[in-house]
Amino acid sequence: MSTTELAWFKSSYSxxxxxxxxxxxxxxxxxxxxxxxxxxxxxxxxxRDEWSRFVGFAAGA
Incomplete structure (x- = not known):
């Protein structure tokens, strides 16, 4: 899949x-x-599993 076909999102903190x-x-x-x-x-x-672990770590979980 081309990156132009993806729906990109920025953080609400951005x-x-x-x-x-x-x-x-x-x-x-x-x-x-x-x-x-x-x-x-x-x-x-x-x-997806690695992303979940990263977000949990970054959130201090």
Whole structure:
């Protein structure tokens, strides 16, 4: 799947002033992550289970 076909989302904590941020797109198999300031660069994909562990760790769970 092309990254242009994905629905990308920025964090609600991200400002609208061009702040540094990442975007994610959810697929059935993985979570895709990219730099929102340079969307021409390749994204990377993380398995859904690994993403859940990462978010839990980042949230202090």
């Amino acid at each position: 400002g609208s002033q061009g702040d540094s941020c990442v975007e994610i797109a959810v697929t059935e198999q993985a979570i895709c992550v990219r730099d929102s300031k340079d969307v021409t660069r390749p994204c990377f994909a993380v398995g």
